[in-house]
Amino acid sequence: MIAVLRATLAKDLRLEWRSKDAVNSMLFFALLVAVIFSFSFDPTAEESRRIAGGLIWVAFLFAAVVALNQTWARELRSQVLDAYRVSPASPNALFLAKAVGNFLFVALLEVLMTPLFIVFYNLRAIGPVWQLALVAALGTWALVVNGTFFAAMSIRTRSREVMLPLILFPISIPALIAMVQATTGILTGELSPRFWINLLLVYDVVFTTACLVLFETVLDAE
């Protein structure tokens, strides 16, 4: 299973490196959100710290959906997904490779966009910065694991671009609240993010397990 996971991940990274479909569209989208919000508001440094958690995560969530929608599209072209399905390779290896690939794409987006958010909103964390990295990692996984799963569910629907956010956003609300609260807590230094980080951790474990259990059924649904 590990070998198939690695091979699928390497293949997806190579395909993305050659096409840059997902990363480019995510970057442009997140950049637009950051710029438009910075023109719409003119907050003080303290106000920025209070709203930045929400702004950043909403921008990343919307941008991630753009990439998540493309996750399976490539597999449907030329019926490539059927070649995987007739092979003895584990469906969960495919799912995890896709989820890890999406995690890396969204993480790259976050690395590139965070300095811009810092500049546009004059951000400076009062709480421990290392916890931001933890929140980002757990939060990103929460978005991509569900996103990858629901994108697979919606690939055979006619309006999958609309369907994915319709299913993904409601189910991501607990994770999104935890991400925003934890980020705001770290930026303002006013509350401990420990509870929200633990909540994210539990959310990740529960939804990763559920996705792994159900993915084979989703993959084989015709």
Next chain:
Amino acid sequence: MYGVQGDNGAGKSTLLRVIAGLIEPTAGSVQVFGRKPRDAKRSLGYMAHASMLYDELDAVENLLYFGGLYGVGRERCEEAIRAVGLDPALRRRVGQYSQGMRQRLSLARAVIHNPALLLLDEPFSNVDAHSAREMVALLARMRDEGRTVFIVTHQPALLEGVADEFVSMESGMIVARWPARGAAATIESARVERTQEARR
């Protein structure tokens, strides 16, 4: 080697997809070498009407990936590419291949793990006559090596003298079985007869 023939919508591709375990039969059951298709995946090679290849990868990259799903290494991938008459050193992406080259590579993908049962859905469509004859010769060699081959085709004449039997399908049912010799002419006259009857 079986040639599967029938009009559009007769259920030929569906039959192959059921045998390949891609869809469940609505009635009855399928066994591949005494097992459910799902449990016989290593014994199955499936080539669909579409190429089932990544256009952005070259031949070796494609086969290394699909071979990896069966635990097959680089040497076997290159051997499979050579066996279908392509050059493993060609670094051109599959998206730039001609339809004939694509079909050959798709066949190499289907046989990369040496399956005992090959299911081929219109492998000769959009392939020039010379390439199609070469593919038929390759499939005949595979049959001679002991593989069972199902070929869905609208060109039964190509398999004349090579296939062991032809079956005709209509509305999801096998309605006739023809011996290989003279099958193409028999199938064509049966088709003309059906058309005339329908007009009457």
